[in-house]
Amino acid sequence: MDEKVVQYYRKITREGYRYSGSLENPSIFIDSVGEKIPLCSNSVNAYVRIYVKIQEEIIEDVKYLCTCKPTANVVAEIFCSLIIGKSIAELEKLNEQAFADSLGTSDEEYLEASGNIIKLLQIGLEKYKS
Amino acid sequence: MLDQETIRDIRKDFPALNNTRNGMPPIYFDNACTTLTPEPVIKSMDEYYMDFPGCGGRRSRHWFADETYMRIEGKPEKEIKGSRSIFKEFINAGNESEIIFTQNATHGINIVALGFNFRSGDIVLLTDLEHNSNLLPWQRLRRKSLIQLKFTESDENGCFELDKYKSMLEQDKVRLVSMAYTFNLTGYTIPAKEIIRLAHQHGARVLLDAAQTAPYQSIDVQDLDVDFLVFSVHKMCGPRGVGILYGKRELLGSNSSEEEAEDVIEPALLGGGSVGDSTYDSYYLLDPPERFETGIQNYPGQIAAGEAVKYIQRIGLNHIYTYVNSLNQFLTDELLHHFGHTGWFTLFGPKDPSMRGGILAFDIKRPNAPGIAEDLSERSNIMIRDGGFCVHSFINKQFGEGWMLPSPPSEHRMIYRISLYFYNTIEECEIFLEELTNVFRERCYI
Numbered sequence: 001m002d003e004k005v006v007q008y009y010r011k012i013t014r015e016g017y018r019y020s021g022s023l024e025n026p027s028i029f030i031d032s033v034g035e036k037i038p039l040c041s042n043s044v045n046a047y048v049r050i051y052v053k054i055q056e057e058i059i060e061d062v063k064y065l066c067t068c069k070p071t072a073n074v075v076a077e078i079f080c081s082l083i084i085g086k087s088i089a090e091l092e093k094l095n096e097q098a099f100a101d102s103l104g105t106s107d108e109e110y111l112e113a114s115g116n117i118i119k120l121l122q123i124g125l126e127k128y129k130s
Numbered sequence: 131m132l133d134q135e136t137i138r139d140i141r142k143d144f145p146a147l148n149n150t151r152n153g154m155p156p157i158y159f160d161n162a163c164t165t166l167t168p169e170p171v172i173k174s175m176d177e178y179y180m181d182f183p184g185c186g187g188r189r190s191r192h193w194f195a196d197e198t199y200m201r202i203e204g205k206p207e208k209e210i211k212g213s214r215s216i217f218k219e220f221i222n223a224g225n226e227s228e229i230i231f232t233q234n235a236t237h238g239i240n241i242v243a244l245g246f247n248f249r250s251g252d253i254v255l256l257t258d259l260e261h262n263s264n265l266l267p268w269q270r271l272r273r274k275s276l277i278q279l280k281f282t283e284s285d286e287n288g289c290f291e292l293d294k295y296k297s298m299l300e301q302d303k304v305r306l307v308s309m310a311y312t313f314n315l316t317g318y319t320i321p322a323k324e325i326i327r328l329a330h331q332h333g334a335r336v337l338l339d340a341a342q343t344a345p346y347q348s349i350d351v352q353d354l355d356v357d358f359l360v361f362s363v364h365k366m367c368g369p370r371g372v373g374i375l376y377g378k379r380e381l382l383g384s385n386s387s388e389e390e391a392e393d394v395i396e397p398a399l400l401g402g403g404s405v406g407d408s409t410y411d412s413y414y415l416l417d418p419p420e421r422f423e424t425g426i427q428n429y430p431g432q433i434a435a436g437e438a439v440k441y442i443q444r445i446g447l448n449h450i451y452t453y454v455n456s457l458n459q460f461l462t463d464e465l466l467h468h469f470g471h472t473g474w475f476t477l478f479g480p481k482d483p484s485m486r487g488g489i490l491a492f493d494i495k496r497p498n499a500p501g502i503a504e505d506l507s508e509r510s511n512i513m514i515r516d517g518g519f520c521v522h523s524f525i526n527k528q529f530g531e532g533w534m535l536p537s538p539p540s541e542h543r544m545i546y547r548i549s550l551y552f553y554n555t556i557e558e559c560e561i562f563l564e565e566l567t568n569v570f571r572e573r574c575y576i
């Protein structure tokens with residue numbers, strides 16, 4: 001695992017998961033659960049739920065629930081920190097570079113997970129706008 | 131006890147152990163789910179498909195059918211023992227007709243559940259640690275208001291409480307006791323002989339689910355005096371899709387119906403192969419085992435199943451148990467020594483590994499606890515199992531329903547199970563411990 005990612009993961013486990021949790025009546029709700037109903041043959045693997053509250057075109061609050069690898073957990077935290085307070089227009093422009101800049105690493109696994117969360121966001125945004 | 135050199139030789143029989151990924155050989159610790167398959171077993175299936183892929187039973191009169199039939203039913207004049215006879219000896223049944231080929235343990239339990247002559251309100255008694263395969267078939271009957279279900283409660287170590295069981299038998303008129311002989315979550319083996327004796331004393335029949343027993347421990351159905359017993363051959367080096375249902379001869383029915391005992395089971399499935407003759411109005415069934423083996427059977431599987439028994443008998447069940455348990459001892463000691471005090475690492479079942487055969491399951495209650503099995507598989511080719519282990523009922527009661535659903539990190543938890551077999555090695559255990567420790571470190575648990 002990338003050193004920067006590990007460091008960040010250590011920080012959030014020590015200081016608390018800043019954005020972990022859920023929101024009532026979110027404007028955008030992204031639900032990506034490997035197996036929502038746990039089957040006996042496999043674990044839930046990884047899941048992520050993202051709750052975004054939008055007020056007058058601005059991201060007022062964001063929370064997530066996930067169990068994943070440390071890397072994906074870090075990505076979820078960074079994602080929240082990147083979008084809170086931003087406008088929808090800015091949200092649409094969110095790309096992997098922002099994740100790389102934020103943590104100061106271009107680690108492959110980290111960027112792949114970033115790409116995945118961006119894709120999830122885009123699906124959520126489409127739904128929100130329609 | 132199996133020595134290192136013997137294990138090294140045995141490992142050569144398992145082609146899957148050579149299937150490296152990223153340069154690493156597989157470390158297969160998911161044997162309670164299903165075991166790897168040795169070459170003699172694979173070859174016997176190949177041989178069937180390549181050389182004589184005929185119908186078994188007594189359907190066809192040609193030499194492909196004869197070859198198939200001979201391998202399953204034997205040919206005394208040629209001194210060839212068939213698979214059925216091999217299984218008869220394997221569990222010391224009194225008669226070959228008591229050995230019914232099924233698809234797996236699940237199938238066997240369902241045959242008994244659907245075929246048993248229940249009267250409305252009958253009580254079926256299970257333990258609190260049953261696999262779904264020995265729970266759902268009974269829940270369905272309860273849903274139809276045919277039976278009532280009761281459960282014995284294990285003590286805090288996951289052990290069977292004979293006294294409580296005894297008082298349950300005294301309190302209620304139990305018709306059937308259906309229990310896992312060995313639990314798939316904890317590896318604990320119940321005191322079956324005493325359980326059966328008490329059940330019979332109180333007029334109840336007993337079905338044992340020996341899915342996790344047969345691979346490691348010798349079973350003597352006559353000594354146990356058990357009424358029905360099931361297991362799956364894929365958990366003991368055999369092919370997938372073959373199981374055994376043993377039933378006492380007098381409980382399997384016969385054509386001369388006047389000798390039938392009260393608790394005779396009817397075949398749950400009917401059709402070709404189980405019937406002697408039929409008209410538009412009626413039919414008569416063959417004697418057991420045929421009446422329970424309807425439709426074209428898994429002949430290559432049944433042949434290979436016999437080979438699997440021969441294979442593990444060559445190694446010796448006692449040797450297997452002792453060896454596998456010694457690995458478990460090592461892993462248990464190490465894991466408890468390093469993580470037992472943390473508060474987030476909890477072993478399931480008895481702490482004493484000698485009571486858990488080849489199974490070791492633990493609960494990790496830390497952020498991002500799920501996903502460790504995938505991690506171990508990806509990074510080190512180590513295969514262990516996680517999830518609910520088909521014992522959802524028990525775990526939901528312990529952890530609360532929905533424990534696997536999205537939750538904050540402080541509530542994350544996951545159960546992992548290591549299950550060993552005779553081709554596993556101490557070196558594999560060491561690598562596992564090292565890699566698990568690395569994963570814990572990466573996740574900041576330690």
Ligand SMILES: Cc1ncc(COP(=O)(O)O)c(C=O)c1O
Pocket residue numbers: 162163234235236237261263264310312313314339341342362
């Ligand atoms: C105790 C127990 N019973 C029943 C079963 C079901 O076995 P199968 O899926 O082969 O029918 C299992 C399988 O894991 C088991 O462990």
